[in-house]
Amino acid sequence: MKTRTARAGAAMAALGAVLGAIAIGAPPAAAQEDTKAEIERYREMLQDGNPAELTVLRGEGLWKEKRGPKNASLEECDLGKGPGVVQGAYAELPRHFADVDAVMDAETRIVHCMVALQGFDKAEITKRPFSGTGQRATDIEALTAFVVEESRGVPVNVPQQHPKEIAAYQRGERIFHYRGGPYDFSCASCHEGENKRIRLQDLPELTKSGPAQLAFTTWPAYRVSQGALRTMQWRMYDCFRQQRFPEMVFGSEASIDLITYLGVTAKGGKMDSPAIKR
């Protein structure tokens, strides 16, 4: 029998100390490569037993359970491929929905279904859309985890047919390059241009197909450092926070525009989420 114990944390800390010692002795470039390899090895070690799988199971339960004032399940929810079709839906979101005449991403659409089908109060369920560090996933996070799991292996194909879908992409591209805030930062400051990194984390060049695919297909992900599943809406929210931009509102047009921009750039990548990240 093999179990993961609380000691694993101490072992990782020790590994960090060893890495620190190597970095002092070796030439800087070699040390950087070593560290990169070690980070890769650490990521490899995490792959088996992703705690996000537990969130997926809980999300599946929530999806099928009759809940809310209308005592209905979400099984009739239309995620863009017809009522009740979850398989492959995430890979084609955000998209335009005729019933609301707006472009919606997966999380916004799930909230829409919870309001329309189950009768939940929108303000109430979106008041705290993200869980805190180490806390139990929120209902929105669990449902999103289930929906994205049902698209694993499906190629990303975010539509660009409806004029509003095209407009969302264009606005997303503009927001991506918009510099502002106290740091005079844009998304592009970090995510455009080759070989950029922050501390030891390589920053993906999100205007290019390959890195955009890697990013789009691996969110939502379980963040080990936060002990929580993080969604694409959270990713956008936190990027805005890191840029010191005004707080991004959950499900806002700006968030959907940015996700659309990333999703269209990531066309053809195979969904591999929920993933697990540092």
Place this chain on the structure above:
Amino acid sequence: MADPMKIRASAKGDVVDVRVLMAHEMETGQRKDAEGKTIPAWYISEVVASLNDKPVLKAHWGPAIAKNPYMQFKIRGGKAGDKVTISWVDNKGDKRTDEATVS
């Protein structure tokens, strides 16, 4: 009620490899909350694994096991199509049972 666990069981020859991920807080009883009060211990105390309803493994756990425990073990004499059942009981008496079919 406790959240479901994820069980994967695959046969290779006559050995079944079982991997289980359980959803549990696993509080050690050593931590304190924001007000400085001790968070009471809350952990899985017993795990039982069965192959076709015949117990093959019993484990007594304590607070040293990390949150959302991951357990892997092998059963000799199993084959594809067999039923693997995992049950746990925690120190508050909460319990959970899930099963999977060996692939």
